[in-house]
Amino acid sequence: MAKILIPTPLRQFTGKQDSVTVAGDTVGSALANLTAQFPDLRKQIFNDEGKVRSFVNVYLNDEDIRYLSKTDTPVKDGDAISLVPSIAGGSALVGSALAGPPEKAAPPEEVTLSDEATLTKEEILRYSRHLIIPEVGIEGQQKLKAAKVLLIGAGGLGAPLGLYLAAAGVGRIGLVDFDVVDFTNLQRQVIHSTADVGRNKIDSAAEKMKGINPNVTVVKHEVALTSENALDILKDYDVVVDGTDNFPTRYLVNDACVLLGKPNVYGSIFRFEGQATVFAYQGGPCYRCLYPEPPPPGLVPSCAEGGVLGILPGTIGLIQATETVKLILGIGELLVGRLLLYDALGMRFRELKLRKNPECPICGDHRTITKLIDYHQFCGVPSPNQAPAAQETKVNEGEIGVIELKEKLDRGDKFVLIDVREPHEYKICNIPGAKLIPLGEFPRHVGEFNRDDDIVIHCRSGMRSAKACNVLRAAGFEHVRNVVGGILAWSDQVDPSVPKY
Numbered sequence: 001m002a003k004i005l006i007p008t009p010l011r012q013f014t015g016k017q018d019s020v021t022v023a024g025d026t027v028g029s030a031l032a033n034l035t036a037q038f039p040d041l042r043k044q045i046f047n048d049e050g051k052v053r054s055f056v057n058v059y060l061n062d063e064d065i066r067y068l069s070k071t072d073t074p075v076k077d078g079d080a081i082s083l084v085p086s087i088a089g090g091s092a093l094v095g096s097a098l099a100g101p102p103e104k105a106a107p108p109e110e111v112t113l114s115d116e117a118t119l120t121k122e123e124i125l126r127y128s129r130h131l132i133i134p135e136v137g138i139e140g141q142q143k144l145k146a147a148k149v150l151l152i153g154a155g156g157l158g159a160p161l162g163l164y165l166a167a168a169g170v171g172r173i174g175l176v177d178f179d180v181v182d183f184t185n186l187q188r189q190v191i192h193s194t195a196d197v198g199r200n201k202i203d204s205a206a207e208k209m210k211g212i213n214p215n216v217t218v219v220k221h222e223v224a225l226t227s228e229n230a231l232d233i234l235k236d237y238d239v240v241v242d243g244t245d246n247f248p249t250r251y252l253v254n255d256a257c258v259l260l261g262k263p264n265v266y267g268s269i270f271r272f273e274g275q276a277t278v279f280a281y282q283g284g285p286c287y288r289c290l291y292p293e294p295p296p297p298g299l300v301p302s303c304a305e306g307g308v309l310g311i312l313p314g315t316i317g318l319i320q321a322t323e324t325v326k327l328i329l330g331i332g333e334l335l336v337g338r339l340l341l342y343d344a345l346g347m348r349f350r351e352l353k354l355r356k357n358p359e360c361p362i363c364g365d366h367r368t369i370t371k372l373i374d375y376h377q378f379c380g381v382p383s384p385n386q387a388p389a390a391q392e393t394k395v396n397e398g399e400i401g402v403i404e405l406k407e408k409l410d411r412g413d414k415f416v417l418i419d420v421r422e423p424h425e426y427k428i429c430n431i432p433g434a435k436l437i438p439l440g441e442f443p444r445h446v447g448e449f450n451r452d453d454d455i456v457i458h459c460r461s462g463m464r465s466a467k468a469c470n471v472l473r474a475a476g477f478e479h480v481r482n483v484v485g486g487i488l489a490w491s492d493q494v495d496p497s498v499p500k501y
Ligand SMILES: [Zn+2]
Pocket: 285, 286, 287, 288, 289, 290, 357, 360, 361, 362, 363, 364
């Protein structure tokens, strides 16, 4: 018998259970028994050839099975198998995607700090609680003052990072962000206040950081991080801290850090769970060693789609801030070669071994990536210049606009309207007449539909309902349409009394 720990994103396929005990002599047979019990989980874990997907890592206790005997690894009673899928969460930041200048992989090197950074009398008083710790002292505080740290993203993770690194006296802090403060950001992005809604995040964040510590130089990079500008922006910093929420930027930051030999302090969040580690430090493993490939687009929901506990980015961001300060001071044991998993609901930290993959395409023995690539293409998502504007409702074949849906309802047309959101979302708002079938349960309900039915499916923004439409189309249904923009568009264009979330 083995206990399989199910991470939050996959619990929708296990009837919300966080662990499942199954029979099995090997990891492979245990997983086969698991997916026999929960068939919807199968395609999340295995590809069409029956191999474990590369964006899901499987651990037996604290060891990655890729470095044991893969799925043939024997399992004993009392062993725990962990499924660790890649999660993106952080702040919204989208890079565009053009190939950058050719660049050779630089050998990873130690963080170099310019030596003299003498402290003023005011600074000695300000940092007195640091100065009296023997591990920091005047010398350590001078290292902090001389340090140059780049924060990618001024959102959920960037908020605590910016505030605490400024307070701690990191001399030069760069911010990369081009987003504006949205009302829904305030639940977690504590560097921004209600009065900042509508302002550029970078200005709002820089103002707070300067307010806490005027000695700090905040460098604003108000751009989307792209393959063209990433190396140029990152090269002037000692440490890069990744607080992004999307896979193209994650891979871009990773590759740029490996190519430049900069440590990449990583954090990601989803609902109640977070991950943190330090990649690419002194030849240590990188993000691609952990997750060679991104998940297919749409499989892993973003914070906007999946939600996040407001405090969670605080916890993970502060772990990143702690590692950043330790890196600069050269003290303690860094999260290198260790992936820290945090479960806020269970209030548990777990640690998994993170190994350098000799076959890693960017930091392994046979490197195939020697310059930045097109990360949107790599992740299979449209680049921002290709993506349609949010407000613009362009209705393609197989889709229906909210205005047309309203007319259909008003006319009393005979059709089936399905809402594939979760019950707790349905309680926030709904379109009258819609039947609720959450996406995770949707495949089991296909038999309930009639092939002649005129079927219209909606969700919050149109992403999940597009998947539900594809499930029906794959089952031979022809009259299926996705509501463009979901209930958000309904609120914008049909009924403003419907709350947006
Ligand atoms: Zn690697």
